[in-house]
Amino acid sequence: MLSILVPIYNYNAFPLVLELHRQCLECKIGFEIICIDDASTQHQSKNNPIQFLTNCFFVELSQNIGRSKIRNLLASKSNYEWLLYVDCDTFPKNSAFISNYINRNLSAKKIFFGGIAYTKDKPDNDQLLRWIFGQKREALAVSERKKNPYKTTFVSNLLIKKIVFDVLSFDEKITEYGYEDFSFIQTLKLHNIEIEHIENPLYHLNLETSSLFLSKTKTALETLLFISKTNSKIEIDTKIIKTHKILCHFKINLLIARLFQKLQLKLEYHLTSEKPSLLVFDCYKIGYFCYLNSK
Incomplete structure (x- = not known):
């Protein structure tokens, strides 16, 4: 059975x-x-x-x-x-x-x-x-x-x-x-x-450490980028993809990518602290995804 x-x-x-x-x-x-x-x-x-x-x-x-x-x-x-x-x-x-x-x-x-x-x-x-x-x-x-x-x-x-x-x-x-x-x-x-x-x-x-979870999150976003560019059979409707499309529409995606590069260490310091915020985590993810797309 x-x-x-x-x-x-x-x-x-x-x-x-x-x-x-x-x-x-x-x-x-x-x-x-x-x-x-x-x-x-x-x-x-x-x-x-x-x-x-x-x-x-x-x-x-x-x-x-x-x-x-x-x-x-x-x-x-x-x-x-x-x-x-x-x-x-x-x-x-x-x-x-x-x-x-x-x-x-x-x-x-x-x-x-x-x-x-x-x-x-x-x-x-x-x-x-x-x-x-x-x-x-x-x-x-x-x-x-x-x-x-x-x-x-x-x-x-x-x-x-x-x-x-x-x-x-x-x-x-x-x-x-x-x-x-x-x-x-x-x-x-x-x-x-x-x-x-x-x-x-x-x-x-x-439960991974916060540092390892961030590292795995970055790898997952790289995988998401790969899927979005190679698998045309499925509809990509994640929040990350939708947000990135909006940022591209208003032509601020590259600005977000540059801001991420400048603030990455500060964001990671907060996210690995005793009081991590999911709002900051969401910003981290969209910032890294914009950075990946700008390369």
Whole structure:
């Protein structure tokens, strides 16, 4: 019935797999949990016990293939009708996570998204930016997500019928970090495949430092620029793209790019401080995107 697919990179996913395994056994369903490590440099030995759990499979790649390709690889190795993508740095918010999915009317939809949650415990000061961003921008109530079902869906907790992959897949041209899930969701939108939003969240546990989060954000924006210039099949309607188009219309995009270069260090100092602002973070992102486009 269910293939749980877990891409792993530099994270101890064994506690997650152990819990998913326990819940599947409790539900008495046919299942498999497939985990592929994308050439991690950390935590490899901690994930080895996964292979000794019944119906669980653990494979280590010798070379990193990227977030899109590994998700396609996981799907290609699956054997059941339904695929559940679960990121390695997440954990079910409740003990009925699996049953909440399998007890849905699965015949009515092809895709379900359960949501993302963050703990209320305040992290260390050097991790605040990622935590605040996650709480305000990702951990949305079902009622909010349903207003923009495609924009508020993430692949980190996605139940999808395998037949969808007979037509669609993750764009393997996207080899760097960021927006591979956005590209896939936009493709679903293009094909009018509806996403059902439900309340069945996973906690996102792995909070990067604010400095690392900023670095990954810059890489993601570089990926977004690549997608916008190379993938003509999907409609690029992110807030960043729309804002950039407005700035270009008023011919101030180059001015914003120059201002970003002058203020970059000050912005980064604020965003890695004890009181980072999401408004400043938004300005940082559009400034860097204008800079990328000006090169």
